[in-house]
Amino acid sequence: MGIPRISRAAQRTALTGLVSLAFATTGLVAAGSAQAQTAGASATPHVKRLCSQPTKHRVMACKALARTDVVQPHALTVNAVSPLAVPSGYGPSDLLSAYNLPANGGAGATIAIVDAQDDPNAESDLAAYRSQYGLPACTTANGCFSKVDQNGGTNYPTADAGWAGEISLDLDMVSAIAPNAHILLVESSTANMSDLGTAVNTAVASGAKYVSNSYGGSEDSSDLTADNQYFKHPGVAITVSAGDSAYGAEYPAASQYVTSVGGTALKKDSSARGWSESVWHTSSTEGTGSGCSAYDPKPSWQTDSGCSKRAISDVSAVADPATGVAVYDSYQATGWNVYGGTSASAPIIAGVYALAGTPGTGDYPSKYPYAHTSALNDVTTGSNGTCSPSYLCTAGPGYDGPTGLGTPNGTTAFATGGSTGGGTGSALTNGAFETGNLSGWTSTGSTAASTDAAHNGSYGALVGSSSPTNTSSIAQTFTAPTGSSKVSFGYDVTCPDTVTYDWATATLKDNTTGTTTTVLPKTCTNGAGWKTASGSLTAGHSYTLTLTSKDDDYAGDETYTYYDDVTVS
Numbered sequence: 209m210g211i212p213r214i215s216r217a218a219q220r221t222a223l224t225g226l227v228s229l230a231f232a233t234t235g236l237v238a239a240g241s242a243q244a245q246t247a248g249a250s251a252t253p254h255v256k257r258l259c260s261q262p263t264k265h266r267v268m269a270c271k272a273l274a275r276t277d278v279v280q281p282h283a284l285t286v287n288a289v290s291p292l293a294v295p296s297g298y299g300p301s302d303l304l305s306a307y308n309l310p311a312n313g314g315a316g317a318t319i320a321i322v323d324a325q326d327d328p329n330a331e332s333d334l335a336a337y338r339s340q341y342g343l344p345a346c347t348t349a350n351g352c353f354s355k356v357d358q359n360g361g362t363n364y365p366t367a368d369a370g371w372a373g374e375i376s377l378d379l380d381m382v383s384a385i386a387p388n389a390h391i392l393l394v395e396s397s398t399a400n401m402s403d404l405g406t407a408v409n410t411a412v413a414s415g416a417k418y419v420s421n422s423y424g425g426s427e428d429s430s431d432l433t434a435d436n437q438y439f440k441h442p443g444v445a446i447t448v449s450a451g452d453s454a455y456g457a458e459y460p461a462a463s464q465y466v467t468s469v470g471g472t473a474l475k476k477d478s479s480a481r482g483w484s485e486s487v488w489h490t491s492s493t494e495g496t497g498s499g500c501s502a503y504d505p506k507p508s509w510q511t512d513s514g515c516s517k518r519a520i521s522d523v524s525a526v527a528d529p530a531t532g533v534a535v536y537d538s539y540q541a542t543g544w545n546v547y548g549g550t551s552a553s554a555p556i557i558a559g560v561y562a563l564a565g566t567p568g569t570g571d572y573p574s575k576y577p578y579a580h581t582s583a584l585n586d587v588t589t590g591s592n593g594t595c596s597p598s599y600l601c602t603a604g605p606g607y608d609g610p611t612g613l614g615t616p617n618g619t620t621a622f623a624t625g626g627s628t629g630g631g632t633g634s635a636l637t638n639g640a641f642e643t644g645n646l647s648g649w650t651s652t653g654s655t656a657a658s659t660d661a662a663h664n665g666s667y668g669a670l671v672g673s674s675s676p677t678n679t680s681s682i683a684q685t686f687t688a689p690t691g692s693s694k695v696s697f698g699y700d701v702t703c704p705d706t707v708t709y710d711w712a713t714a715t716l717k718d719n720t721t722g723t724t725t726t727v728l729p730k731t732c733t734n735g736a737g738w739k740t741a742s743g744s745l746t747a748g749h750s751y752t753l754t755l756t757s758k759d760d761d762y763a764g765d766e767t768y769t770y771y772d773d774v775t776v777s
Contacts, residue, residue: 266401360394380533445562676761
C-alpha cells in the first residue's frame, strides 16, 4: 500500500504547530530573514558537550556545545520542506549586523579549520548551510573547499560524531563571516596536541594565513615546547577558543603566539548598535574561559598588571548557547542545530581577520587589537567566576579576562595597519625588528638585530655586547597617531654587576613640549627574563624613544640588553 499524500493544507497546519512549539520551547525566534533571537532566550538552556572532557594531559577536547531543547521547525516528515521553515539560531546576517562587518567579504583569503577526527559529511553539510542562507557555493569542484589529513594527504582519520559537529560549526561560522574565502579543513588523526599541532603546521605550510582552532585542554610544562613547535608562525592569524568551563586557563589559548578568543551572550536590543553583549557564564562549570597562564610568558603588547604571564583572552564573540548560532550537521545528528561555546567565537574571529586583510610579515596578529581598542565593542558586564585580581574573571571598561578587549566593531582592530609596531601604516618603523636589521633606528655603540634577541618573531634588537663595551643605544623619532596613548616595548637585561656601574634604561622625549620621561628606570638584573615597559603619549606630538644599555667596560661582567616588540597603541 502506498504512502498517502499529505495535502498542502495539512502540511501548513503541521508546520505552523511545530513552529509554535519551537518558539514556546526555546525562546528562539525564527523570524524570516534574520533568525533573530530574543533577549528572553533561556538563561539556562539544556546543552550537551559534543566532545567529552579529556582525562589525560596533552589531549584536547572540542569546545562546541549543542542545545538539546530546540525543536527545529523544519523537521517535518513530509515530502517537501516549506521555505517558511527557517532554522533557529543566529545566521550570517545577524552576525554581520552585530559586529558591523561587510557582506560578501573574504575574497582571496584561505581560512584553515583544524580539528580532530573525520567528518564524512563536511562538504555536503557545508553546502546545506550555505544554500540555506544564499551564500556562494564552496565545493571541492569549484576550488573553494578542500579537506586533508594532518599531513596534507587524503588518509582521513576515523569519523567521530562529536568532532563532526565541531567541524560543522567551524565551517559554518567562517562561511557566515567571510563567505568568499576559500576553506581548508585539516583533520588530525587524534585529539593529542602533537597531532593537532602537526595539522596546524600543515595548514600554514599550505598557505593559509588564518587558522582557527576550537579545542583546548589543561596547561602543563610542555606548553612552551608546543608553542615553538606548532604555533610560532609570524604572519599568520591563529585563533584559539578560550574554553567552555568558566574561569581557568587552558592551552593552546594560553600560547603567546595566538589570539585567544573568549565568549559572550549576544542579544538584540534597542540601542544605537542594535545589540548588547555580556560575559557568557551559565554555571560554575559552564561559561567562557579566562585566566592567567601558569607557563606561557606575557606578550609585550599585553600590558595588564595583575597577571605576570599570558592573560586569556584577547578578544571575544558570541558563544552562549542561549544566544547560539544555527549550524547544519548531519553526521549522526539531526541536521539543523543551535550550537554555542567558544568553538563558535574562535572561527568567527578567524573570519574577521580574513576580512581585515593579510597579516604583516613577521607580525603576530594577536597584537593588532591592542593597537586599536576603540575599534572594538567593549563588553563591561558579567563574570565567569571568582578570582583575584577580579578583572581576570569579571568584565569592566577596557581589558578583562573573559572578553579581552571586546568584540569586533568592523575590521579595523584586526588589520595590519592597526599595529603600530612595524606593519604597514605604522607610526614606528621596524618596531618588531623583523627586517633582520635596525632600519628606521639610529644606533650608537654596539648594536645589532639578532635572532637571539627575539621575544616574538625571528629578530629582536641586541643593544650592547657580550664583550666589554661602553654605552650603546638605539633611538627613533615618530609622531603619535590619532587615537594612540602609549608606547610599549619588551626588554630582557643581562647584567651580572650592580646598578651602580651597569644598567638598561629607556627615555621618551616629547619633542613638542621639550620634556623627557624615563620609561625604564636604571635596571640591572640577570636571568629575570622578558619584562614590559611603557610610556604615555599625546596624539599628534613628536617623540624620540631611546633604548639604552650601559656597560662600564670592565671585563667579566659584560652588560647587554635585548629589546623587541616596540609598539604604539
